[in-house]
Amino acid sequence: MHLSPLKTKKYVKAALKDERVRKAVDKATQTVINARKHVIDQIGYWEDLRLKNHAMKRDVIENLADYLQMFESNCRKNEIQVLWAADALEARQIILDLAKKNGVKKIVKSKSLTTEEIELNPALQENGIESLETDLGEYIVQLMDQIPSHLTMPAMHLSRQDIGRLFQEKLCVEYTDDPVALMGIARKILREHFLSSDMGLSGANFGVAGSGVLCILENEANAHLTLSLPRLHVVVMGIEKLVPDLKSVPFILKALASSATGQKSTCYVNFIGGPSREKYGEGPEEVIVILLDNGRSKIVKEPLLRETLFCIRCGACLNHCPVYQQIGGHAYGSVYMGPIGICLTPQYLGESEGRHSPSLCSICGACYDVCPVKIDMPRHILMLRNRIVEKGYSMKAERIGMKGWAFLTKHPMLYRLATWFPGQFQRLLPKGMAFPAPGYTRDRVMGRFDPKGFRKRYFKLRDI
Amino acid sequence: MSDSRDIILETLKEAGQIPTKREAVPQDLDERIARGLEKVTPKTQQGLIEQFQKELELVSGEFHRLKNANAAADIVLEIMKQNGYEKITVTGENICQRISDIMIKVDESIVCVDPLNLPYPERKELLAEVPIALVEASFGITDIGALVFPYDDSQTSLPHFLSECVISVISGKNLVPNQFDLFDKLPPEKAKNMVFIAGPSRTADIEKILILGAHGPRRLVVLMFD
Numbered sequence A: 001m002h003l004s005p006l007k008t009k010k011y012v013k014a015a016l017k018d019e020r021v022r023k024a025v026d027k028a029t030q031t032v033i034n035a036r037k038h039v040i041d042q043i044g045y046w047e048d049l050r051l052k053n054h055a056m057k058r059d060v061i062e063n064l065a066d067y068l069q070m071f072e073s074n075c076r077k078n079e080i081q082v083l084w085a086a087d088a089l090e091a092r093q094i095i096l097d098l099a100k101k102n103g104v105k106k107i108v109k110s111k112s113l114t115t116e117e118i119e120l121n122p123a124l125q126e127n128g129i130e131s132l133e134t135d136l137g138e139y140i141v142q143l144m145d146q147i148p149s150h151l152t153m154p155a156m157h158l159s160r161q162d163i164g165r166l167f168q169e170k171l172c173v174e175y176t177d178d179p180v181a182l183m184g185i186a187r188k189i190l191r192e193h194f195l196s197s198d199m200g201l202s203g204a205n206f207g208v209a210g211s212g213v214l215c216i217l218e219n220e221a222n223a224h225l226t227l228s229l230p231r232l233h234v235v236v237m238g239i240e241k242l243v244p245d246l247k248s249v250p251f252i253l254k255a256l257a258s259s260a261t262g263q264k265s266t267c268y269v270n271f272i273g274g275p276s277r278e279k280y281g282e283g284p285e286e287v288i289v290i291l292l293d294n295g296r297s298k299i300v301k302e303p304l305l306r307e308t309l310f311c312i313r314c315g316a317c318l319n320h321c322p323v324y325q326q327i328g329g330h331a332y333g334s335v336y337m338g339p340i341g342i343c344l345t346p347q348y349l350g351e352s353e354g355r356h357s358p359s360l361c362s363i364c365g366a367c368y369d370v371c372p373v374k375i376d377m378p379r380h381i382l383m384l385r386n387r388i389v390e391k392g393y394s395m396k397a398e399r400i401g402m403k404g405w406a407f408l409t410k411h412p413m414l415y416r417l418a419t420w421f422p423g424q425f426q427r428l429l430p431k432g433m434a435f436p437a438p439g440y441t442r443d444r445v446m447g448r449f450d451p452k453g454f455r456k457r458y459f460k461l462r463d464i
Numbered sequence B: 001m002s003d004s005r006d007i008i009l010e011t012l013k014e015a016g017q018i019p020t021k022r023e024a025v026p027q028d029l030d031e032r033i034a035r036g037l038e039k040v041t042p043k044t045q046q047g048l049i050e051q052f053q054k055e056l057e058l059v060s061g062e063f064h065r066l067k068n069a070n071a072a073a074d075i076v077l078e079i080m081k082q083n084g085y086e087k088i089t090v091t092g093e094n095i096c097q098r099i100s101d102i103m104i105k106v107d108e109s110i111v112c113v114d115p116l117n118l119p120y121p122e123r124k125e126l127l128a129e130v131p132i133a134l135v136e137a138s139f140g141i142t143d144i145g146a147l148v149f150p151y152d153d154s155q156t157s158l159p160h161f162l163s164e165c166v167i168s169v170i171s172g173k174n175l176v177p178n179q180f181d182l183f184d185k186l187p188p189e190k191a192k193n194m195v196f197i198a199g200p201s202r203t204a205d206i207e208k209i210l211i212l213g214a215h216g217p218r219r220l221v222v223l224m225f226d
Helices: A003-018 A019-042 A046-062 A064-077 A086-100 A113-117 A120-126 A135-143 A160-171 A179-196 A222-228 A246-261 A297-298 A308-309 A316-320 A320-328 A338-348 A366-369 A377-390 A394-410 A411-429 A453-462 B002-017 B029-039 B045-058 B069-083 B094-104 B122-127 B157-162 B179-185
Strands: A081-083 A106-109 A131-132 A199-202 A206-208 A214-217 A232-238 A270-272 A286-292 B061-066 B085-088 B111-113 B132-134 B140-142 B148-151 B165-171 B194-197 B219-225
Touching: A003 A019, A003 A320, A019 A246, A019 A316, A019 A320, A046 A246, A046 A338, A046 A453, A064 A081, A064 B002, A081 A086, A081 A214, A081 B002, A086 A120, A086 A232, A106 A179, A106 A222, A113 A120, A120 A131, A120 B179, A131 A135, A131 B132, A131 B165, A135 A179, A135 A270, A135 B157, A199 B157, A206 A246, A206 A338, A214 A222, A214 A246, A214 B179, A222 A232, A222 B157, A232 A411, A246 B179, A270 B132, A286 A394, A297 B111, A297 B148, A308 A394, A308 B061, A316 A338, A316 A366, A320 B111, A338 A366, A366 A377, A394 A411, A411 A453, A411 B179, B045 B061, B069 B132, B069 B165, B069 B219, B094 B111, B094 B132, B094 B165, B122 B157, B132 B157, B132 B194, B140 B179, B148 B157
Parallel strands: A081 A286, A106 A131, A106 A199, A199 A232, A232 A286, B061 B219, B085 B111, B085 B132, B132 B165, B165 B219
Antiparallel strands: A206 A214, A214 A270, A270 B194, B140 B148, B148 B194
16 A cells, blocks of 8 residues: 555545544554553653753764764674665665575564665565564554554554454454454464564664664564564664664663553563674574665754654654544555654655645644654744745645735735625625635534624723 | 765765754753652662562563572472473573472473573474473563563573563562663673563554563563572
């Protein structure tokens, strides 16, 4: 399934009509919101933690060239191979070349947004390589040929009945909608694949520059099985996902688990410091990390927007976003969704292709309030909106409307007439009917105007 | 070195010369965090153990505080009997070996598997068939109820993930209050390859309903010795 951020309007209309998905998204996000609050209330230093993480990520992003070179050098000392990919095409090619060189026919994958970003699975399929998602939610959406609808809860838009029918159809098993039984079915099937795959492919939550170590957080144990059972472990990681050293790690761990899933810690935290087959008799023979740019270095050059690269992909902004809660993840038309997604999409894809994304926001600021690294998303969204207008990518009707508004505000008499007119015109309408505003009143009820007009009413109230 | 590497680094080096206006970071930030941590850290060993137990049980782990290897062997045998397990993977030094020796004396039919003697891929194939593992944690992190397994100590991690039931031994003396203290204590080389385990594997990907035993163990039992 390929979505495009240019078709956002169509996806949003469909999402608003889909009551089932909205209920599922509401239930899932509320559960995490409550759990997060419960955990954070117990962290007495939460606001200081946010400041610390913000400062740490700022240091990394502003000195990213140095930290990347440090990371590369330390990885090499740990016998981790480091490859660089300028864009999605190069990253895909690197992986295909590695697969070919190593005779890889089957890959197990743990959850990785970067591999979604580079659209890896279709490329592997085209080249006759079987690639299986192993995170339960990712496995489910893969079977459905969809993209995830949330950063950390990929199948949150689906009910247990949907999943039961899916498994019955695609896996040829008896129908059940019991979640434990469904997990059991997936566990059995995927365990076979873990044990027989040639390559394990994962992302990384972060890389530790000072030690050349990769860190992967998870709850299901699929990531550990992915990185430890196959002969080859390949990691695709965005260049911005570094922390300076091991001492920085606890600050990020504390913030990430509590913000993402409302846990004090994820069930497993994996630290990977190199191939381990020779040293411990198990684990991968080779570990390869692919450092992915794909537009990130361009963002670092923007001093006002580079903060959007601080993101640790917790998904807290999505959970608290009133827009996301109404439309779900697919409506954004992109792998990156919610408040951080609408900051990243126009930057990664360009203002033309991402021109609708920053509109999916009410600028309420809830995302900034909950972001564990204090990314001021509302400010960035407004900045991106300005850019899109300046470059001429805003909608024609919007440009005309804004020009009209600007004209009226420069001509006070005309402005007064314009604000007086609706209150008079509505006298011609049936009693109780509001002034028609096509589009706006399709899903909203608008009240009747005060016939006195805004100015008279304003001055009257001001004098009270 | 690749062209892409050079281009990316060149772009980033240029970017690094463009400063950002930044708010000053409070100079006492680290102290404030340390004070915040101190407020939630138990002051006594008993307090640490109780906190560890509470957090472990919150993530559906099971906790037993024991005096000796005999008591541990009893618990392990009971679990094996309840579930019909005949084989058990045993790793770790000393205490785990003592426990397994006692178990074999009590029930000679039990088969103890030592994964370190097995080459790969036989190791993974056999461990995938053994339903229960007895392992030893090097540290416990009390504020999150997690066990720490540096591979330099455990030499293996497959039993911790392939088994249905993991029983981990730990000394109460090896508890640390939080991850900050752990990284202060742990030598950097050891910290490079390790795993934290906080409870049995889980997922909530189906309607946010918590299910224990996703792809890893369904059960985690901790046996703490003073």
